[in-house]
Every structure is written in structure tokens, then in C-alpha cells.
Amino acid sequence: MPRFAFFTAAALAATLTFGLAHAQEVADPSEAYTLSRGAQLYDKWWVPIKAPEPTETHPAYPAAGKKSGKNTWRCKECHGWDYIGAEGRYSKGSHFTGIIGVSGMAGADPAAIADLLRAELHGYTPAMIPDAALAQLALFISKGQVDPAPFMADDKSNGDAAAGKVFYQGLCAGCHGLDGRKIKDADSLGTVSGNTQEMMHKVLNGQPGEAMPALRVLDRQLVADIVAYVQTLPE
Ligand code: HEC
Ligand code: HEC
Incomplete structure (x- = not known):
């Protein structure tokens, strides 16, 4: 399928998703919308649901790890952006945890994943992540991971x-600038783009x-392709 032909239909859907990004409740969310919400929770769950930020270090965060405080509660901090934990990028360096990834649960029953997150080891209470958000997160783990x-x-x-480049300049530059440096108080995209x-x-999830x-x-x-272009932007 030619990529540009695909984009015509996709652009419309993207525009719709874009407009809904801040809605608390959508009457009839598409699966792509729900999965991107789940993925944003995987990234930093307290932000999209405006939950109180954790204060202590997560009890399951390993003593050998180098982080502390609220960020140790982010799913990505223990399981990685590549979803393969100790098998992947976080096998070493400042984000090392040695913990398994979540890719083994792709295809698993979302209800079982939700139970795992409520269990003692993870300790995500309903006051932290309410049931509806937990369901989005579990669906992302089950159906939304893109290797x-x-x-x-x-x-x-x-x-x-x-x-x-064409897509970056059309879709992203309005906020990030043609050079990736436009957002005040944020590192330039060229600086942060090293972790592919x-x-x-x-880019998939917002x-x-x-x-x-x-x-x-x-x-x-x-x-x-968009990520490849972002990786050419100046620091
Ligand atoms: C502080 C570290 C830490 C954080 C943060 C964390 N986990 Fe985990 N997670 C673990 C550990 C440790 C295990 C492995 C438990 C075991 O071996 O039985 C695990 C296991 C899992 C598994 C099962 C993987 C498998 O194949 O058995 C899933 C799914 C999972 N976590 C999802 C999440 C999600 C989603 C979040 C964010 C809401 C999260 N985790 C946050 C430490 C963490
Ligand atoms: C409506 C405005 C908007 C658009 C359009 C947009 N972004 Fe963003 N993006 C943001 C904001 C705001 C942030 C958060 C900046 C921060 O605080 O680090 C962000 C963050 C990011 C980050 C994470 C940076 C980091 O340090 O974690 C990446 C990567 C990114 N954007 C890439 C893109 C790409 C690629 C596109 C186009 C496909 C795009 N963005 C389109 C507003 C936008």
C-alpha cells in the first residue's frame, strides 16, 4: 500500500484523535484512542488522569537501581520503552532495573493484567489509578504494544x-518548531531523540x-520515518 494513500484516511482519524486528546470521557472511543490513553498511562499515569503524584520510591524498585521518588512508579521505568525490561535498553545504564518486560503479556486477558497491577507487588490502588484507567492500561499491555x-x-x-521530514513539518513543527526547539522550558527534540x-x-501515543x-x-x-527525521534535528 502506498504510504501517502494510507495517510489520507489516517490523517482524518488523526485529526479526530487529536481533538479528543483532552476529553475526560468520550462517548464512543475508537480502539486506537483507548490504546493511546493506555500507553500514556504506561508513560506517566498520574498526568492524564490528574492523580496525585506518588511521593515515595516504589517498594518493588530494586536497590541496585539509580532512580528514586515518583518516577520509580512509572511503568516505563521498570519495564522500558521497548517493553522488554532487562532484555532491552534498560539492561544497563542509569535506568537499569533488571526487571522482566511486559511483552510476554501481549495477548493476555486484560482482566488478569489489571489484577496483577492491583496485587501487592505493584500496589496500584484505585485511589492512584481508577478502574476505568486501569482497564485502558491493561488493554494497552494486551493489544497495544508496538515492538x-x-x-x-x-x-x-x-x-x-x-x-x-514532510510529516514532521506538517504535523509537528507547529508546536515544536521546524528545528524542534520551539517549546519553552523543554529540551529540544534533537536533544531527547536518541532513545528510538x-x-x-x-509519536504513536502522544x-x-x-x-x-x-x-x-x-x-x-x-x-x-518521522522519528528518523527528528533524529536529524539540531540539539
Ligand atoms: C518498581 C518497578 C515496577 C513498576 C514501576 C512496574 N512494575 Fe510491572 N513488574 C515489576 C516486577 C518486579 C515484575 C515481575 C514480577 C514477577 O517476576 O513475578 C513485574 C511484572 C509485570 C507484568 C507481568 C509480566 C510477565 O510477563 O509476567 C506486567 C504485565 C506488568 N508488570 C505491568 C506493569 C505496568 C502496566 C506498570 C505500570 C502501571 C508496571 N508494571 C509498573 C515491577 C514493576
Ligand atoms: C499540539 C502541540 C504538539 C504537536 C502537534 C506535537 N507535539 Fe510533541 N509535544 C508537545 C508538548 C507540549 C510536549 C511536552 C514538552 C515537554 O515538556 O517536554 C511534547 C513532547 C514531545 C516529545 C517528548 C519530549 C521529551 O522530552 O520527552 C516528543 C518526542 C515529541 N513531542 C515529538 C513530536 C512529534 C514527532 C510530533 C509530530 C508527529 C509532535 N511531537 C507533535 C506538543 C506537541
Whole structure:
């Protein structure tokens, strides 16, 4: 399928998803919308649901880890942007935890995943993540994980940056600037784009609490093209 032909239909859906990004309740959410909400919860769950931020370090966060405080409650901090935990990017470095990933639960019953998150080890109470949000998160784990590995080579996106440029300049530059430096008080996209798995997650699902679009509807290779272009932006 030619990528541009796909985009015409996808662009409409993306626009709709974009407009709904801040709605608390949608009458009839598409599955893509629900999965992107779940993915944003995986990223930083207290932001989209405006829950109180955790204060202590997560009790299951390993002593060998280098982080502390609220960020140790983010799913991504223990399980990785690549969803494969100790098998992936977080096998070493400042985010090391040595914990298994969540990719093994792809296809699992969302209710069983929700139970796992309510159980003592994870300790996510309804006061932290209410049932409706937990269901979105569980559905993301079951049906929404996009393995970034096929879209990477040598840790970078294997996409076509020239193809991605057109989409970046049309879809992203309004907020981020043509050079990726426009958002005040945020690092430039060129500075933060080194983690390809994180970039794929953000472009597919949006940024928690921001009006940034969630582009799950796009052809995956096109998302990789956009990421490839972002990786050429100046620091
Ligand atoms: C502080 C670290 C930590 C955080 C944060 C964390 N987990 Fe986990 N998670 C673990 C550990 C440890 C295990 C493995 C438990 C075991 O081996 O039985 C696990 C296991 C899992 C599993 C089962 C994987 C499998 O194949 O058996 C899923 C699914 C999961 N976590 C999802 C999540 C989600 C979703 C979040 C965010 C709401 C989250 N986790 C946050 C530590 C964490
Ligand atoms: C409606 C405005 C808007 C649009 C359109 C938008 N973004 Fe964003 N994006 C944001 C905001 C706001 C943030 C949060 C910045 C911050 O605080 O780090 C963000 C964050 C990000 C981040 C995470 C940065 C980090 O440090 O974690 C990435 C990556 C990103 N955007 C890429 C893109 C790409 C690629 C596109 C186009 C496909 C895009 N954005 C479109 C507003 C937007």
C-alpha cells in the first residue's frame, strides 16, 4: 500500500484523535484512542488522569537501581520503552532495573493484567489509578504494544528521514518548531531523540497531558520515518 494513500484516511482519524486528546470521557472511543490513553498511562499515569503524584520510591524498585521518588512508579521505568525490561535498553545504564518486560503479556486477558497491577507487588490502588484507567492500561499491555525492534538499526530509527521530514513539518513543527526547539522550558527534540524506542512510543501515543497527537493510525514505517527525521534535528 502506498504510504501517502494510507495517510489520507489516517490523517482524518488523526485529526479526530487529536481533538479528543483532552476529553475526560468520550462517548464512543475508537480502539486506537483507548490504546493511546493506555500507553500514556504506561508513560506517566498520574498526568492524564490528574492523580496525585506518588511521593515515595516504589517498594518493588530494586536497590541496585539509580532512580528514586515518583518516577520509580512509572511503568516505563521498570519495564522500558521497548517493553522488554532487562532484555532491552534498560539492561544497563542509569535506568537499569533488571526487571522482566511486559511483552510476554501481549495477548493476555486484560482482566488478569489489571489484577496483577492491583496485587501487592505493584500496589496500584484505585485511589492512584481508577478502574476505568486501569482497564485502558491493561488493554494497552494486551493489544497495544508496538515492538520497535523492526524499525531500528544500530539503536537509531531505520526510517527514511527525507520521507519523515514532510510529516514532521506538517504535523509537528507547529508546536515544536521546524528545528524542534520551539517549546519553552523543554529540551529540544534533537536533544531527547536518541532513545528510538521512546520516540516511537511518544509519536504513536502522544505526550501525557499535552495536546500532542497520538499517531497510532499511521503506518508504522511512517512513524519510523518521522522519528528518523527528528533524529536529524539540531540539539
Ligand atoms: C518498581 C518497578 C515496577 C513498576 C514501576 C512496574 N512494575 Fe510491572 N513488574 C515489576 C516486577 C518486579 C515484575 C515481575 C514480577 C514477577 O517476576 O513475578 C513485574 C511484572 C509485570 C507484568 C507481568 C509480566 C510477565 O510477563 O509476567 C506486567 C504485565 C506488568 N508488570 C505491568 C506493569 C505496568 C502496566 C506498570 C505500570 C502501571 C508496571 N508494571 C509498573 C515491577 C514493576
Ligand atoms: C499540539 C502541540 C504538539 C504537536 C502537534 C506535537 N507535539 Fe510533541 N509535544 C508537545 C508538548 C507540549 C510536549 C511536552 C514538552 C515537554 O515538556 O517536554 C511534547 C513532547 C514531545 C516529545 C517528548 C519530549 C521529551 O522530552 O520527552 C516528543 C518526542 C515529541 N513531542 C515529538 C513530536 C512529534 C514527532 C510530533 C509530530 C508527529 C509532535 N511531537 C507533535 C506538543 C506537541
